[in-house]
Amino acid sequence: MDFELDQDQQMLAKTVSDFARNESPVARFRQLRDSSVGYDPGVWRKMGELGWMGVPFPESVGGFGGSFIDCAIILESLASTLVPEPYLASVVLGGMTLARAGNAAQHEAYLTPMIEGETTLALAYSEAQSRYDVSSVDTTARPDSNGYKLSGEKVWVLNGHHADQLIVSAKAPGGITLFVVPRNADGVHVTAAKTIDGHKAAFIRFDEVEVGGDSRLGEEGAGADLLDRTMDYAAAAAVAEGVGITATMLQMTVDYLGTREQFGVKIGSFQALQHRAVDMYAETELLRSISMAAMVRVDEDDASARRRDVSAAKYQLATGGIWVAQQSLQLHGGIGVTDEHDIGLYFKRMYALNALFGDQEHHVARFASDPSFAEVTV
Amino acid sequence: MDLTFTEEEEAFRQEVRAWIPKAMPEDMREKARGAGGFTPEDSATWHRILHKKGWAAPHWPKEVGGTGWDAARRFIFNEEMELAGAPPLSVFGLSMVGPLLISFGTDAQKKRFLPKILSGEEFWCQGYSEPGSGSDLASLRTTAEDAGDYFIINGQKTWTSYAQYADWIFCLVRTDPSVKKQSGITFLLIDLKTSGVEVKPMLTLGHTPAFCDTFFENVKVPKENVVGGINQGWTMAKALLGHERTLLAMIGPSQNALQKVKRIAASRTVNGRPMLEDPVWRAKIARLEMRFRAHTMVSYRALADQQKGKMPGPESSILKVVGTKLIQELTELAMEVMGESSLTWYNEGLCPPLEESIGPYFCYERAATIYGGSNEIQRNVIAKMILQLPSS
Numbered sequence: 001m002d003f004e005l006d007q008d009q010q011m012l013a014k015t016v017s018d019f020a021r022n023e024s025p026v027a028r029f030r031q032l033r034d035s036s037v038g039y040d041p042g043v044w045r046k047m048g049e050l051g052w053m054g055v056p057f058p059e060s061v062g063g064f065g066g067s068f069i070d071c072a073i074i075l076e077s078l079a080s081t082l083v084p085e086p087y088l089a090s091v092v093l094g095g096m097t098l099a100r101a102g103n104a105a106q107h108e109a110y111l112t113p114m115i116e117g118e119t120t121l122a123l124a125y126s127e128a129q130s131r132y133d134v135s136s137v138d139t140t141a142r143p144d145s146n147g148y149k150l151s152g153e154k155v156w157v158l159n160g161h162h163a164d165q166l167i168v169s170a171k172a173p174g175g176i177t178l179f180v181v182p183r184n185a186d187g188v189h190v191t192a193a194k195t196i197d198g199h200k201a202a203f204i205r206f207d208e209v210e211v212g213g214d215s216r217l218g219e220e221g222a223g224a225d226l227l228d229r230t231m232d233y234a235a236a237a238a239v240a241e242g243v244g245i246t247a248t249m250l251q252m253t254v255d256y257l258g259t260r261e262q263f264g265v266k267i268g269s270f271q272a273l274q275h276r277a278v279d280m281y282a283e284t285e286l287l288r289s290i291s292m293a294a295m296v297r298v299d300e301d302d303a304s305a306r307r308r309d310v311s312a313a314k315y316q317l318a319t320g321g322i323w324v325a326q327q328s329l330q331l332h333g334g335i336g337v338t339d340e341h342d343i344g345l346y347f348k349r350m351y352a353l354n355a356l357f358g359d360q361e362h363h364v365a366r367f368a369s370d371p372s373f374a375e376v377t378v
Numbered sequence: 379m380d381l382t383f384t385e386e387e388e389a390f391r392q393e394v395r396a397w398i399p400k401a402m403p404e405d406m407r408e409k410a411r412g413a414g415g416f417t418p419e420d421s422a423t424w425h426r427i428l429h430k431k432g433w434a435a436p437h438w439p440k441e442v443g444g445t446g447w448d449a450a451r452r453f454i455f456n457e458e459m460e461l462a463g464a465p466p467l468s469v470f471g472l473s474m475v476g477p478l479l480i481s482f483g484t485d486a487q488k489k490r491f492l493p494k495i496l497s498g499e500e501f502w503c504q505g506y507s508e509p510g511s512g513s514d515l516a517s518l519r520t521t522a523e524d525a526g527d528y529f530i531i532n533g534q535k536t537w538t539s540y541a542q543y544a545d546w547i548f549c550l551v552r553t554d555p556s557v558k559k560q561s562g563i564t565f566l567l568i569d570l571k572t573s574g575v576e577v578k579p580m581l582t583l584g585h586t587p588a589f590c591d592t593f594f595e596n597v598k599v600p601k602e603n604v605v606g607g608i609n610q611g612w613t614m615a616k617a618l619l620g621h622e623r624t625l626l627a628m629i630g631p632s633q634n635a636l637q638k639v640k641r642i643a644a645s646r647t648v649n650g651r652p653m654l655e656d657p658v659w660r661a662k663i664a665r666l667e668m669r670f671r672a673h674t675m676v677s678y679r680a681l682a683d684q685q686k687g688k689m690p691g692p693e694s695s696i697l698k699v700v701g702t703k704l705i706q707e708l709t710e711l712a713m714e715v716m717g718e719s720s721l722t723w724y725n726e727g728l729c730p731p732l733e734e735s736i737g738p739y740f741c742y743e744r745a746a747t748i749y750g751g752s753n754e755i756q757r758n759v760i761a762k763m764i765l766q767l768p769s770s
Contacts, residue, residue, distance in 0.1 A: 001380065001381060001383060001681065002379060002686075003381075003682045004379065004682075005379065009379075254765050254766075254767065257767055258766075258767060265768075265770070268768045269768040269770040273767075274758065274761035274762075275754070275758075277761060277765055277767060278696075278757040278760045278761050278765065279757075282699060285696055286669075286673065286676060286696075287672070289675035289676040289679055290672035290675050292379060292381070292675060292679075293381060293671070293675050295379070296379055296381045297381070312668040315665070316668070319669075361661075363668075364661045364668070367667070367668055368657070368661055368664035374640070374654055374655075376640045376641050376644060
């Protein structure tokens with residue numbers, strides 16, 4: 001049993017953290033959040049040159065063949081200064097789905113350029129009625145002579161406003177199936193949507209969109225299992241990012257308690273606030289610890305083992321992690337509720353992570369319905 | 379990062395798992411299966427069985443009769459003992475004064491005390507708190523007056539748990555009242571059979587025999603029973619606290635309590651089906667189980683550090699605060715699952731024995747957030763030592 005990062009991983013963590021601190025301080029996110037794209041394609045390209053997007057992918061498609069742990073390291077480090085480039089949306093949601101679902105030609109056409117930082121991807125899986133159930137799909141894929149015609153509407157597609165390719169779930173005759181669709185294809189109507197955390201997503205309507213048979217990823221009917229697996233990676237990714245956010249919020253709060261003075265003393269000398277800070281520390285370490293289990297087990301094929309730790313981790317994000325975010329704001333007092341102070345930006349990002357890829361109730365129910373839950377050993 | 383145990387470690391787990399039911403007497407097996415309520419005699423019997431196998435002190439070095447196991451094997455061993463519901467051994471000798479003597483005792487002390495702690499011939503209890511000295515332990519007033527070759531002890535120790543079954547007590551006593559309060563304290567071993575010692579047991583909230591007051595009136599204690607040097611008691615107490623930390627994470631008891639909750643929930647019905655199949659109750663249990671998983675991972679991190687011969691990282695400081703709260707929440711949930719039957723109090727044959735044991739257990743675990751340094755004191759320490767928040 002070993003929880004330490006190996007030397008390469010420690011190096012990766014340092015490189016990404018240095019980048020975040022030196023080249024992408026929170027001020028950069030502030031500047032970009034009001035722009036139409038919300039991030040800088042030039043920086044995305046640079047991240048591609050550094051090889052960060054290739055981390056979880058095999059070498060055959062230009063990746064590094066790393067584990068999800070490496071991915072988690074990058075997400076956690078980028079979160080420390082709220083780096084706005086769409087790593088989670090493009091690499092974890094889009095890229096990792098494409099990597100498992102597609103064939104060599106599709107990898108070369110869509111995955112390799114994303115890994116190089118030339119393009120970005122988005123995963124269009126959620127619909128107005130689906131609420132965390134990836135198999136609730138009303139969008140249809142009707143076969144025709146050249147391939148399929150897609151019709152339907154997807155909501156809250158992360159990076160959907162700017163991605164070069166969309167990976168879309170739709171109901172084909174053989175069941176839920178995934179397709180690659182260029183965002184600028186005829187019949188794709190994209191409405192950009194601002195999100196609470198200063199990022200962008202999209203509502204996307206597919207109006208008889210013609211796609212060739214070669215844009216189908218895998219067999220008809222393979223989509224639900226692929227998406228189910230992706231949701232575990234996505235939840236684990238949200239947790240990794242959440243570790244970065246909560247750890248940063250805790251540190252900012254402890255620093256504030258050590259400098260802010262009232263009644264002639266540092267407010268961090270008050271026992272009520274000290275105890276709150278200790279509980280925040282405890283919740284942060286619980287999140288960090290269970291996230292390590294989730295990062296390792298998310299790669300397991302045994303669904304039960306995988307889900308137990310991923311759900312437990314996402315649950316801790318939703319409970320302990322969110323509580324840390326709330327208390328960080330509270331202990332900053334009035335300044336924490338201004339747009340001027342950074343603490344609130346982290347706070348809002350935590351709520352976005354909380355709402356994505358299964359909320360608290362979803363993961364509690366999933367954990368409790370696993371067959372292993374009812375096994376009684378003593 | 380690797381979260382699995384090695385093949386050898388897994389084989390060791392199977393060895394322990396297979397051994398326990400063979401080694402345990404039938405009446406104890408019954409209790410282990412959920413009838414609950416081990417007596418101190420049960421613990422002593424189990425201690426001697428483990429000693430015969432050479433497994434009484436997994437955490438002691440081989441030279442003094444320990445197993446010499448590494449951290450992973452110790453962890454696996456404890457986990458299997460808890461999963462099997464085996465009686466917990468008395469911690470005061472094996473886990474508290476024993477390790478302290480191994481680190482700081484004289485050769486004569488080691489020779490005199492360690493073998494009997496190991497064999498279960500002598501049991502120990504702890505004499506720290508006093509009526510006026512709880513969280514502010516350093517204010518203790520039990521005096522040790524220098525009388526040449528020995529000290530004369532006068533005073534009262536409280537919460538001397540299981541003193542009525544113990545042979546020896548390790549105490550903190552005041553040897554120098556003229557210096558700063560932490561600097562005038564000595565760590566002293568006292569034979570409870572010495573004249574002038576009186577033990578008065580006191581029932582716990584769970585009506586279990588645990589707590590005691592222990593009174594000292596002109597008790598003569600030879601100076602060779604000092605551990606770590608005169609006026610070095612505070613340093614000894616702090617060293618001992620380090621041993622306590624992982625003990626108080628409550629991993630085993632929580633695992634066991636969680637299983638009990640599920641067993642009760644599987645045997646009781648709500649709306650015509652087992653509570654364990656009801657979504658509302660499943661969710662309640664699942665929430666605590668998920669928190670327990672996160673807590674377990676924190677303790678695994680401490681274990682992995684020990685495995686590498688390093689001090690556990692700062693995160694291990696939260697184990698007591700989180701673990702003791704968790705065991706309380708689990709025993710509360712067990713009560714809740716029982717509904718009206720949680721009213722039962724030492725009846726015979728009215729409720730299943732497992733359920734009959736829950737009320738007293740629930741009551742007793744209220745002590746967990748208080749003993750070993752109350753959780754409020756723990757937070758004071760973490761705020762200063764780890765978060766480095768300013769002093770008032």
